Amino acid sequence: MNDVSHDAGQRLAVAKTYKFFVGGAFIRPESGRTYPVTTAIDSADAHHVNAPRASRKDLREAVRVAAGAWKGWAERTATNRGQILYRIAEMLEARREELHQQLVRSGSSAGDAKVEIEASIDRCVYYAGFTDKYQSLLASANPTGGPHFVFTLPESMGVVGVVAPEEAPLLGLLSMALPALVGGNVVVVITSECRPLVGLVLGELLATSDVPAGVVNILSGPSAELATELAKHREVAAIHVVADVPQTLIDVERLGAGSIKRVKGEGHVFVERLYTPRGQGLSAIERWIEPKTIWHPVAI
Amino acid sequence: MKDASQTTGSLFEFGSKWDYAPAPEARDWVKIQSRYELFIGGKFVAPHSGRYFPTISPSTEEVLAEVAEADDTDVDAAVAAAEEAQRAWIALRPGERSKYLFRLARAVQERSRELAILESLDGGKPIKESRDVDLPLVCAHLFYHAGWADKLDLAFQGRAYRPLGVAGQIIPWNFPLLMAAWKIAPALACGNAVVLKPAETTSLTALHLARICQEIELPPGLVNIITGAGATGAALASHPRVKKVAFTGSTxxxxxxxxxxxxxxxxxxxxxxxxxxxxxxADAPIDQAIEGIIGAIFFNQGHVCCAGSRLLVEESVAGELIEKLKDRMRTLRVGDPLDKNTDIGAINSEAQLKTIEGLVKSGEEEGAERWSAPCELPGKGFWFSPTIFTGVTSSHRIAREEIFGPVLSVLTFRTADEAVEKANNTMYGLSAGVWTSKGSKSFWMAQRLRAGVVWANTFNKFDPSAPFGGLKESGFGREGGRQGLSAYVEIDG
Amino acid sequence: MNANTAVHVPATIIASAPRIDRVMVEERAASFSKRSLKKASKVRGLRLAISMMDLTSLEGKDTAGKVEALCRKALRPLDRDPSVPSCAAVCVYPNLVPVAKRELAGTSVQIASVATAFPSGLSPLSIKLDDVRRAVDFGADEIDMVIDRGAFLSGHYAKVFDEIAATKEASGKAHLKVILETGELGSYDLVRAASDLAIAAGADFIKTSTGKVQPAATPGVVLVMLQAIADHYRKTGIKIGMKPAGGVRHAKQALAYLVMVKETLGDDWLSPHLFRFGASALLNDVLLQLEKDRLGVYHADDDFSRD
Known part of the structure; x- marks a missing residue:
């Protein structure tokens, strides 16, 4: 009898170990710690799934890697950044079944999962088309008078920390990370704590989407704790936190003051807006850019 | 100094000690149909008149295919198809329109090499340019405008806007597919449908683009391609249900x-x-300025509306600069457009060659001094050696009229004011170039030059995000950028 | 030359060096690599490249044995094909010049030696000149000197000028290549200024790099230096040579540089008398391409000797 022939019913599925996505590589937590993730239904993958639990050191490493990737990402042409974000949309579309499975496992209905994935793909397309346009909407030529050309140009900030909401774990995460990326920032993302798998799988898609290593880094773990660590980290220029617990948002704002961090904290309203026109837009990009004013003389 | 190099040639020996072997781009895999029909309502249809005209390769005079000639009836059918398609198009969500355009952009990107080869075959431009300039820009324009389709509220900054309906678009033969993209992309992004007429000597890439529209299932009738000459264009422009006319071509x-x-x-x-x-x-980075001058006038055989066809040089460096320019021209390779090492291809048509020859003759007759790069021109096809005229004054025809060929007129100036005065002394106002190491002088010049585009220490740069268009008799309206969108909508307030 | 001109001439050279526009120069430099070289022209180009190579070994661990092997490789790069030309020279440290001399006596392969406190140049002039004289006494045909970048960047142009002039004198009949170490100069403007200064002070060749600093030779830097050579030739009728060194590892890069030379300076410079490549890894890659062309199959790295 042939070794490889088998009855599908008797075959044992291969379970996957989920890992962080940092610096373009898939890594295990430094502490070796994981935490159990509740799954709604039994799946071919595994009955019991563990997610990697990020420590302060994991976060520090992710920030270091992201900071190193910033210059290269910001200096790419706007068109090229757009092409890469569009590539993400293509990869999501091609692997939507896997994403669907993950969302359903973590508690979405099949219908909701479909809607969330389609909105996620379209959100990528929306922001892909923004990389070479926000400048013409946010920049200005300033009529200062006198013999100078004076213009104001948007520049990126650097490392933006993103703490994704517990609900809408894919669309929420993307709606926070994409506008930061559009403006030339790099991100360190903390996935939904209870529903981290779809975010970790997103890392696997990003790895095949021409996104340069280190531009997007994805961790999972105790969100509130990691949010405060991000807020304290001096290399992190800005932080966007969606959390249901008001105290988390207060902590993040207070700790962010240590390095005059740009902080945006939002509660459940963020999730409510995700499927409305307010779930995307120019303001989300403008939040993570710094206008720079340049004066240049006009003379022979 | 100038005379010495004229009679004795260059100090340098740009010879054949080590020459490049022919490096032709393979073309056999690019399928050219023997006959092309009109593209109306998403289908290829025979022209009402039953008439076709040949399209040739200007580098060999080989007939590549025959192309349908559209008459009034065909134009009418195309406009009707576009009207119908436009109604459905604006009913779509903006994000869906955006995705259609992205899809078109990607499909063109995938087929870039094929389209580049066709462009070089049908139009005569070097493959180096069609491959590295035209096609990347075509794709960039499609991508760029795809992204606007769902952001028009932002583009028009809260003003009420609505699409115009059917746009009739008539494009030239110098950048056939690129001009098609410049026209089609913003029109569709803003919610219009188009009827596009390519130039009669260069219809093929637009027709292949039509095939791509079909393949990606772009809603039928949204893009219609009708081929023909001046009469077809006139019929399109004057069609009563065409609400918008976009034209690129001669004044x-x-x-x-x-x-x-x-x-x-x-x-x-x-x-x-x-x-x-x-x-x-005189304070310019001279060696880089030489490259800029070469690119400004010899890019695409000088068939460029914004070509830097008048070189104004500060007198104190004119001798040195002209000597260097001639040396650089000696290294230009004129020949087979499909050869990867060709810098200058064929003149697009016999008619254009005659125009160039006529103006060059007038330059000689009016007393300017002609110098043409020594190069062997192929026996068949339409060719013209890269040429410069020195001793040109502002009154010469070659300083006033558009030659639209690889011919540069050199004038000199003494002060910046004089440079501005000479530069602006023309009925045109499309573009200008300034070369100086002093930033403040670039801006000073840019403020005073009457041109829609000013390049400083560069030339012939194009990008979909940068509006392009002219002043005075170079036309009106801008293409590209946020500003270019308003050409395709009605805006209230 | 009186004291006044000794200071002012170098300063004038620096002040009158043309400005360089980075964007355009890099655009132009990149364009040469787009030339498509096929068949016979490729083979001729590759052979030409070999004949222009200064096969180099400049490591602290260099030994007589290493240099002997280097010399044999330079003399006959491909044992199985004697039609492959010899390299132009070997380039070694002064102490190893006698070894090279012994190996290469009576052959066409020249012996180049780095000198002047290579690679930093930060030693007293007397020591640097001794270094040069000793290398020449040992039998070096060519001296590859380094300029004092510290002096240059701090505006002591006369010091740099005088040191080059003194080195030229100490070199005697040996050809002098002046290494600018362009990777430390920071701008094309200064690369151009340093080129003009070195040429005026007596360089026979100007050379980009020691190979110890990144970036070494880049297309933009080489083009700027070739343009300095072109301008000097226009003004004086004197032909200065050029040597990119460091960073040229692949046959394709070498061909692009030859295209650059052909289209910037013309045929006269397509010769080892006026153009050299300073390289170690390049030779095997060129041989790989030549063998591929001759036999129609791709070869493995191990098909070629590592010397």
Whole structure:
């Protein structure tokens, strides 16, 4: 009898170990710690799934890697950044079944999962088309008078920390990370704590989407704790936190003051807006850019 | 110094000690049909008249295919198809329109090499340019405008806007597919449908683009391609249900279109001729300015409306600069457009060659001094050696009229004011170039030059995010950028 | 030359060096690599490249044995094909010049030696000149000197000028290549200024790099230096040579540089008398391409000797 022939019913599925996505590589937590993730239904993958639990050191490493990737990402042409974000949309579309499975496992209905994935793909397309346009909407030529050309140009900030909401774990995460990326920032993302798998799988898609290593880094773990660590980290220029617990948002704002961090904290309203026109837009990009004013003389 | 190099040649020996073997781009895999029909309502249909005209390769005079000639009836059918398609198009969510355009962009990107080869075959431009300039820009324009389709509220900053309906678009033969993309992309992004007429010598890439529209299942009728010559274009421009006319071409034809559409209420944009000044100051980075001068006038055989066809040089460096320029011209390789090492391809048509020859003759007769790069031209096809005229004054025809060929007129100036005065002394106002190491001088010049585009220490740069268009008789309206979108909508307030 | 001109001439050279526009120069430099070289022209180009190579070994661990092997490789790069030309020279440290001399006596392969406190140049002039004289006494045909970048960047142009002039004198009949170490100069403007200064002070060749600093030779830097050579030739009729060194590892890069030379300076410079490549890894890659062309199959790295 042939070794490889088998009855599908008797075959044992291969379970996957989920890992962080940092610096373009898939890594295990430094502490070796994981935490159990509740799954709604039994799946071919595994009955019991563990997610990697990020420590302060994991976060520090992710920030270091992201900071190193910033210059290269910001200096790419706007068109090229757009092409890469569009590539993400293509990869999501091609692997939507896997994403669907993950969302359903973590508690979405099949219908909701479909809607969330389609909105996620379209959100990528929306922001892909923004990389070479926000400048013409946010920049200005300033009529200062006198013999100078004076213009104001948007520049990126650097490392933006993103703490994704517990609900809408894919669309929420993307709606926070994409506008930061559009403006030339790099991100360190903390996935939904209870529903981290779809975010970790997103890392696997990003790895095949021409996104340069280190531009997007994805961790999972105790969100509130990691949010405060991000807020304290001096290399992190800005932080966007969606959390249901008001105290988390207060902590993040207070700790962010240590390095005059740009902080945006939002509660459940963020999730409510995700499927409305307010779930995307120019303001989300403008939040993570710094206008720079340049004066240049006009003379022979 | 100038005379010495004229009679004795260069100090340098740009010879054949180590020559490049022919490096032709393979073309056999690119399928050219023997006959091309009109693309109306998403289908390829025979022309009402049953008439076809040949399209040739200007580098060999080989007939590549025959192309349908559209008459009034065909134009009418195309406009009707576009009207119907446009109604469905604006009913779509903006994000869906955006995704259609992205899809088109990707499909063109995937087929870039095939389209580049066709462009070089049918139009005569070197493959180096069609491959590295035309096609990447075509894709960039499609991508760029795809992204606007769902952001028009932002683009028009809260003002109420609505699409115009059917746009009639007439494009030239110098950048056939690129001009098609410049026209189609913003029109569709803003919610219009188009009927596009390519130039009669270069129809093929637009027709292959039509095939791509079909393949990606772009809603039928949204893009219609009708081929033909001036009469077809006139029929399109004057069609009563065409609400918008976009024309790129000569000032002479632009004038006729503006007159013909007078009183019709049609929205009109014209991108016409030019006679751009390329101004080099003594403090310029001279060796880089040489490259800029070469690119400004010899890119695409000089078939460029914004070509830097008048070189204005500060007198103190004119001798050295002209000597260097001639040396650089000796290294230009004129020949087979499909050879990867060709810098200058074929003149697009016999008619254009005659125009160039006529103006060059006038330059000689009016007393300017001609120098042409020593190069062997192929026996068949339409060719013209890269040429410069020195001793040109502002009154010479070659300093005033658009030659639209690889011919540069060199004038000199003494002060910046004089440079501005000479540069602006033309009926055109499309583009200008300034070369100086002093930033403040670049801006000073840019403020004073009457041109829609000013390049400083560069030339012939194009990007979909950068609006392009002219002043004065170079036309009106802008293409590209946020500003370019307003050509395709009605805006209240 | 009186004291006044000794200071002012170098300062004038620096002040009058043309400005360089980075964007355009890099655009132009990149364009040469787009030339498509096929068949016979490729083979001729590759052979030409070999004949222009200064096969180099400049490591602290260099030994007589290493240099002997280097010399044999330079003399006959491909044992199985004697039609492959010899390299132009070997380039070694002064102490190893006698070894090279012994190996290469009576052959066409020249012996180049780095000198002047290579690679930093930060030693007293007397020591640097001793270094040069000793290398020449040992039998070096060519001296590859380094300029004092510290002096240059701090505006002591006369010091740099005088040191080059003194080195030229100490070199005697040996050809002098002046290494600018362009990777430390920071701008094309200064690369151009340093080129003009070195040429005026007596360089026979100007050379980009020691190979110890990144970036070494880049297309933009080489083009700027070739343009300095072109301008000097226009003004004086004197032909200065050029040597990119460091960073040229692949046959394709070498061909692009030859295209650059052909289209910037013309045929006269397509010769080892006026153009050299300073390289170690390049030779095997060129041989790989030549063998591929001759036999129609791709070869493995191990098909070629590592010397």
């Amino acid at each position: 002479e034809v632009g004038r006729r279109i503006q007159a013909a559409t007078a009183g019709s209420g049609k929205k009109l944009t014209l991108e016409l001729g030019g006679k751009a000044a390329n101004i080099v100051f």
